[in-house]
Amino acid sequence: MTHRFDVLVIGTGIAGLSYALKAARFGSVAIVTKKQRAESNTNYAQGGVAAVMSQVDSFSSHVRDTLGTGLGLSHQDAVETMIREGPDRLRELIDIGAQFTYTDGHLDLGREGGHSANRIVHARDFTGREIERALLHAVSTNPNIRIFEDHVALEIITEHHVRTSPAVRPTGPIHCWGAYVLHSLERRVDTFLARLVMLATGGLGQVYLHTTNPPIATGDGVAMACRAGAMIANMEFIQFHPTTLFNSGSPSFLISEAVRGFGGVLRAKDGDEFMHQYDPRKELAPRDIVAYAIDTELKKRGDEYVLLDLRHLPAAQVRDKFPHIYTTCLEKYKLDITREPIPVVPAAHYSCGGVMTDIDGRTNIAGLFASGEVSMTGVHGANRLASNSLLEALVFSDRAVRAGEAQLRENPRDVPAVGPWDDSGTLNSEEWILIEHNRREIQQIMWDYVGIIRSDLRLDRALRRMELIRDEVEDFYKRTKVTEGLIELRNLAQCALLIIRCARMRKESRGLHVTTDYRDRDDANFLRDTILS
Numbered sequence: 001m002t003h004r005f006d007v008l009v010i011g012t013g014i015a016g017l018s019y020a021l022k023a024a025r026f027g028s029v030a031i032v033t034k035k036q037r038a039e040s041n042t043n044y045a046q047g048g049v050a051a052v053m054s055q056v057d058s059f060s061s062h063v064r065d066t067l068g069t070g071l072g073l074s075h076q077d078a079v080e081t082m083i084r085e086g087p088d089r090l091r092e093l094i095d096i097g098a099q100f101t102y103t104d105g106h107l108d109l110g111r112e113g114g115h116s117a118n119r120i121v122h123a124r125d126f127t128g129r130e131i132e133r134a135l136l137h138a139v140s141t142n143p144n145i146r147i148f149e150d151h152v153a154l155e156i157i158t159e160h161h162v163r164t165s166p167a168v169r170p171t172g173p174i175h176c177w178g179a180y181v182l183h184s185l186e187r188r189v190d191t192f193l194a195r196l197v198m199l200a201t202g203g204l205g206q207v208y209l210h211t212t213n214p215p216i217a218t219g220d221g222v223a224m225a226c227r228a229g230a231m232i233a234n235m236e237f238i239q240f241h242p243t244t245l246f247n248s249g250s251p252s253f254l255i256s257e258a259v260r261g262f263g264g265v266l267r268a269k270d271g272d273e274f275m276h277q278y279d280p281r282k283e284l285a286p287r288d289i290v291a292y293a294i295d296t297e298l299k300k301r302g303d304e305y306v307l308l309d310l311r312h313l314p315a316a317q318v319r320d321k322f323p324h325i326y327t328t329c330l331e332k333y334k335l336d337i338t339r340e341p342i343p344v345v346p347a348a349h350y351s352c353g354g355v356m357t358d359i360d361g362r363t364n365i366a367g368l369f370a371s372g373e374v375s376m377t378g379v380h381g382a383n384r385l386a387s388n389s390l391l392e393a394l395v396f397s398d399r400a401v402r403a404g405e406a407q408l409r410e411n412p413r414d415v416p417a418v419g420p421w422d423d424s425g426t427l428n429s430e431e432w433i434l435i436e437h438n439r440r441e442i443q444q445i446m447w448d449y450v451g452i453i454r455s456d457l458r459l460d461r462a463l464r465r466m467e468l469i470r471d472e473v474e475d476f477y478k479r480t481k482v483t484e485g486l487i488e489l490r491n492l493a494q495c496a497l498l499i500i501r502c503a504r505m506r507k508e509s510r511g512l513h514v515t516t517d518y519r520d521r522d523d524a525n526f527l528r529d530t531i532l533s
């Protein structure tokens with residue numbers, strides 16, 4: 001089946017939905033999403049959105065904190081753009097009905113690591129759920145937008161898939177005309193054609209054994225864009241969130257950084273505080289430092305977890321500020337966080353790298369835009385400042401709408417004839433065990449060898465094993481009718497390889513990339529993005 005729209009959006013998180021709402025002003029919009037519409041990283045965001053919303057805060061201070069956390073690699077123009085435009089984007093969210101937390105008639109602004117002011121706008125500790133709710137409500141009442149659930153994009157359509165004349169064959173840039181999309185319930189691959197495509201597929205935490213990310217986060221967008229010829233950058237900078245509940249299953253349950261912002265103290269199992277040995281900001285140091293400190297303490301002491309202690313804080317306030325964390329810990333894990341310290345460990349949380357874009361969300365493929373966690377806008381550099389991710393998605397999706405609209409005005413772009421998905425020569429396979437086994441292998445290798453602390457030896461070993469897995473998966477993929485599990489496995493293997501390749505290229509330690517072979521930061525050679533094209 002072939003669908004034609006002016007705009008195709010892939011993903012229903014904050015990046016995709018906020019883009020779709022505005023793109024619907026100038027055309028018909030299809031949004032495809034691989035599960036139910038709310039299932040996204042956005043939906044699980046706890047802490048909030050960082051933005052300068054108070055008289056005692058300033059753009060320059062938020063810019064300074066972001067650049068400082070990015071350790072020399074953040075792009076100043078992208079950072080300044082995001083921070084300057086952020087407050088207006090947040091007010092638009094409020095205008096469509098997002099209900100954030102207020103105190104005495106003013107937005108209640110929380111504090112998180114690396115921020116020098118209280119600037120985290122939040123809806124108690126379920127900010128993402130509230131944003132997702134408000135955006136989905138607005139989208140569902142817009143007649144120009146249609147959402148396709150259980151639709152998994154598997155390949156971006158470029159010249160490679162165009163049937164016709166050499167006239168549309170590239171002499172210059174590659175063009176994007178849509179995507180092939182698996183209807184996972186009907187096991188049929190449809191063709192979605194569009195004049196503009198917004199890639200908003202989110203993150204890739206599922207590459208790792210322990211992650212805060214839900215199962216949808218398999219790096220599909222990065223892998224698809226990479227196969228289509230997009231430039232990919234900075235994949236070595238994987239952020240590990242310092243505090244996830246120990247042994248909480250998959251995905252790991254997040255204990256928000258806002259809890260440390262409210263006064264939570266980290267202790268080793270024996271009760272000793274340790275953060276002062278790593279940074280004068282202690283619990284409120286940026287995440288790379290806190291995660292590194294916890295990892296180091298665990299290895300030094302042979303413990304399985306450290307403790308996050310809230311017992312000294314007023315219990316009623318803890319319950320009021322963190323109702324989601326309090327209730328989940330109590331009801332699901334039988335842990336009263338106001339009376340017992342919380343056992344925590346780091347887990348993979350966020351990908352700072354991704355598909356390279358300019359500050360209007362354009363990739364190097366004409367007609368293909370990217371926003372949100374799938375993108376590398378230049379904002380985060382070597383480490384993301386807490387709560388800058390939701391903000392980044394809002395700002396750059398908005399800019400991408402304006403850039404796309406202007407582009408279509410100047411050049412309406414007719415979509416050429418595109419062939420249907422070709423799966424001739426493939427067979428149905430029920431080899432679920434192969435997929436599951438390979439997926440586990442990838443996650444284990446990445447956790448053991450490409451985690452918080454790396455070395456040349458570990459990375460070389462990871463590369464050899466991952467190339468083998470990639471070859472096995474590619475071979476299986478070519479012979480097999482696509483399923484959601486197979487598509488994800490292929491993308492996980494590709495993303496893992498991209499992370500390993502970028503990590504091997506950066507022969508220094510900076511931010512989220514720490515290697516025992518090159519312990520220092522090396523500005524002479526590595527004050528630059530790691531770009532794969």
Ligand code: FAD
Nearest residue numbers: 011012013014015041042047048153202372373387389390
């Ligand atoms: P997502 O919200 O992940 O949406 C991606 C969408 O793409 C989903 O709908 C998914 O189903 C769909 N998709 C993926 N692949 C395909 C495919 N092949 N075909 C079709 N659809 C596809 N950031 C902050 O700034 N503040 C916070 O407080 C915060 N807390 C967090 C807490 C948790 C537990 C987690 C996991 C992350 C948190 N983050 C936070 C990070 C932030 O939530 C994400 O970076 C952000 O939500 C990403 O938004 P997105 O729209 O790019 O992607």
Ligand code: SIN
Nearest residue numbers: 046047256257386387
């Ligand atoms: C958290 O609440 O700790 C997550 C915030 C973020 O990822 O920015």
